[in-house]
Amino acid sequence: MSFEFYEALNMINGGDDTGRSFQQRKLCSGGDDFAKAIAKLVVAQLCEIEGFQSFQHLALDTLSDVAVRYIFNTGKSAHYNANLSGRNECNVFDVILGLEDLGSVQGFVAASDVDHCLAGSGIVREIVDFVYESEQIPFVFAVPKFPVTRERAMSPSFSRIAEDPPGEHIPTWLPAFPDRNGRGMEGNAAKEEHSLLHLQKHLLSNGFEVSTFVDHGDAKAKRIAIESNPFLAAPLWDKEVASVVPPPVKILNDVDSGNPPVVENCVRDECVSVVEAFAPAIEGVKGARCEFREGKMTEIHLNKKHAVSFKIGTRNKLLGRLADLSPE
Amino acid sequence: MNPNHNPQSSDGGRHDDDAALTEFLASLMDYTPTIPDELVEHYLAKSGFQSPDLRLTRLVAVATQKFVAEVAGDALQVYCRHCKARQATIPKDKRDRQQKDKRLVLTMEDLTKALHDYGVNVRHQEYFADSPSTGMDPATRDE
Numbered sequence: 001m002s003f004e005f006y007e008a009l010n011m012i013n014g015g016d017d018t019g020r021s022f023q024q025r026k027l028c029s030g031g032d033d034f035a036k037a038i039a040k041l042v043v044a045q046l047c048e049i050e051g052f053q054s055f056q057h058l059a060l061d062t063l064s065d066v067a068v069r070y071i072f073n074t075g076k077s078a079h080y081n082a083n084l085s086g087r088n089e090c091n092v093f094d095v096i097l098g099l100e101d102l103g104s105v106q107g108f109v110a111a112s113d114v115d116h117c118l119a120g121s122g123i124v125r126e127i128v129d130f131v132y133e134s135e136q137i138p139f140v141f142a143v144p145k146f147p148v149t150r151e152r153a154m155s156p157s158f159s160r161i162a163e164d165p166p167g168e169h170i171p172t173w174l175p176a177f178p179d180r181n182g183r184g185m186e187g188n189a190a191k192e193e194h195s196l197l198h199l200q201k202h203l204l205s206n207g208f209e210v211s212t213f214v215d216h217g218d219a220k221a222k223r224i225a226i227e228s229n230p231f232l233a234a235p236l237w238d239k240e241v242a243s244v245v246p247p248p249v250k251i252l253n254d255v256d257s258g259n260p261p262v263v264e265n266c267v268r269d270e271c272v273s274v275v276e277a278f279a280p281a282i283e284g285v286k287g288a289r290c291e292f293r294e295g296k297m298t299e300i301h302l303n304k305k306h307a308v309s310f311k312i313g314t315r316n317k318l319l320g321r322l323a324d325l326s327p328e
Numbered sequence: 329m330n331p332n333h334n335p336q337s338s339d340g341g342r343h344d345d346d347a348a349l350t351e352f353l354a355s356l357m358d359y360t361p362t363i364p365d366e367l368v369e370h371y372l373a374k375s376g377f378q379s380p381d382l383r384l385t386r387l388v389a390v391a392t393q394k395f396v397a398e399v400a401g402d403a404l405q406v407y408c409r410h411c412k413a414r415q416a417t418i419p420k421d422k423r424d425r426q427q428k429d430k431r432l433v434l435t436m437e438d439l440t441k442a443l444h445d446y447g448v449n450v451r452h453q454e455y456f457a458d459s460p461s462t463g464m465d466p467a468t469r470d471e
Contacts, residue, residue, distance in 0.1 A: 038367050043396060046362055047434055050400040055434035058452060063439060066448055067396050071368055074388050075375030082378075090379045092353065092387070099391050105447035120345035127387070128352050130394045131359060138360040145366055 038143055040064040049137060074098045093118045099127075196221065204228060353383045361389040368392070395446075402442035403434060410438070 043064040047055060077098030082090040096118045104111060109122035118124075158165045159172040166177070365382065368389045379385070411430070440450045457463065 035367060035370050038364070042363050042367065046393065046396045047400045049362070050397060051404055051432055052400065052434045053432045056436055059434045059436045059439045062436070062443075062450055062452070063396065063399065063434075066399070066443065067363075067392055068371060070392050070395055071371040071388060072375045074391065075372035075377035079376040079378070088378060090377055090384065091381075092349065092384060095384050095387055099388075106445065117342050117345055119342070119349040123391075124349060124352070127391055127394060128348075130397075131352075131355075131390055134397070136359055137362055139362055139364045143364040143366045146370060 034146060036064070036068070038141075039068050041141065042139060043067055045137075045140060049135075070102065073102060077101050096121055096124060099123045197224065200224060200228060353387065356383050356386040356390065359386070359390075361386060361393050363389040363393050365389065399439075399442050399446060400434070402445065403438040404432065406438040406441050407432065407435070 040060055044055065044060060047060075047063070074095070075098070078090045078094040081094040081097045082088065085094075100108070100111070100121060100123050103123050108126055110116055111122060155175040157173050158170070158176050161176055163176060165172060165174070365385055368385050372385065372388065436450075436452050440452070443450050
């Protein structure tokens with residue numbers, strides 16, 4: 001095999017010289033990396049059989065992507081044809097129909113003959129000719145069966161452990177609840193605490209920040225968690241910070257006179273939270289529907305609350321009046 | 329299709345086609361396609377294809393191999409045509425030097441043209457620059 005082919009094999013997943021960092025590559029990749037890498041190797045081998053001695057990386061990526069899509073679309077087409085016939089397992093005629101669909105762009109012999117029997121389709125004849133003419137060259141690597149299914153440790157069901165579920169509404173085939181009654185907890189608690197401390201020490205020694213879920217009754221674990229996690233430490237200052245008391249908001253509801261209610265928010269030496277000042281307006285607008293035309297509010301329909309217009313007095317004595325919200 | 333017209337001959341024809349297909353599928357079990365079965369099975373399973381028959385997997389594998397081989401062959405033809413066109417323009421002494429280290433490279437340009445015939449439209453970036461000032465004169469870059 002040529003030197004360039006071996007180079008390609010080494011460079012497929014490793015020394016990519018496009019300049020992208022490893023982190024960026026990892027973000028872009030999905031869970032299909034292994035299959036894609038195998039597909040690239042296969043396509044590289046096929047190109048070499050055709051006569052190419054080397055290739056551009058982008059060209060190889062593109063061709064392998066196209067080949068994968070070909071397989072995928074053939075399977076999708078075949079599955080669709082099987083479902084159309086009321087089956088869920090595909091047979092050879094479904095596959096031939098799928099291949100005909102994909103080959104209809106390029107064209108094949110007797111493609112226009114719609115009523116032909118699928119067994120004698122032009123596509124099949126072309127594939128037969130290809131198989132008999134081309135040399136049989138298997139893939140260079142032995143590919144293992146993938147994806148590998150991991151054995152999951154299933155928690156036993158109520159019926160398996162011969163226990164009655166706590167409540168008639170819980171069926172017995174569901175997994176049993178974890179033991180909460182304390183039976184055996186004393187024995188396990190010390191073990192769990194020990195393993196947790198051991199894990200934290202191990203992670204700290206490797207330079208990782210450990211943020212742990214701290215059991216409130218466990219002072220020792222809490223102390224260790226505080227030492228490791230700076231956000232759990234006590235605040236730097238001791239004096240209490242005064243809580244913010246919003247200044248009184250007077251809402252004058254002048255319903256009878258028909259004037260819109262006015263909210264006066266008097267500010268002397270403190271700044272007022274804008275959210276608190278606008279709270280009545282915000283609540284009013286939430287129940288309202290307004291249309292904006294050219295940046296100005298023109299029409300508002302309110303459900304039940306009255307329109308609110310308010311003016312704010314600030315330290316700098318800037319008086320602003322919001323757009324008139326009265327319904328018209 | 330006229331079922332009443334010569335039913336026996338059309339039945340015979342169909343039997344031949346069926347027999348040929350069955351024989352071909354049986355021969356596929358002896359033929360190992362370049363595309364491994366595991367890869368094809370993975371993508372077929374992803375698409376929803378369900379069949380316990382390995383012959384169908386091999387049929388898809390062989391069809392894909394034929395497709396890729398055809399595209400690669402077309403790309404090679406495009407490349408050779410380009411090479412000949414380039415060779416016609418350069419002087420003779422350089423031509424002899426070039427022929428010694430002539431390598432067949434699968435380029436994006438040739439692949440795009442080859443795939444276009446199969447209905448696959450590929451567009452790619454002509455070039456990538458490291459920074460906005462890449463490739464500029466050093467004098468203007470300093471400014």
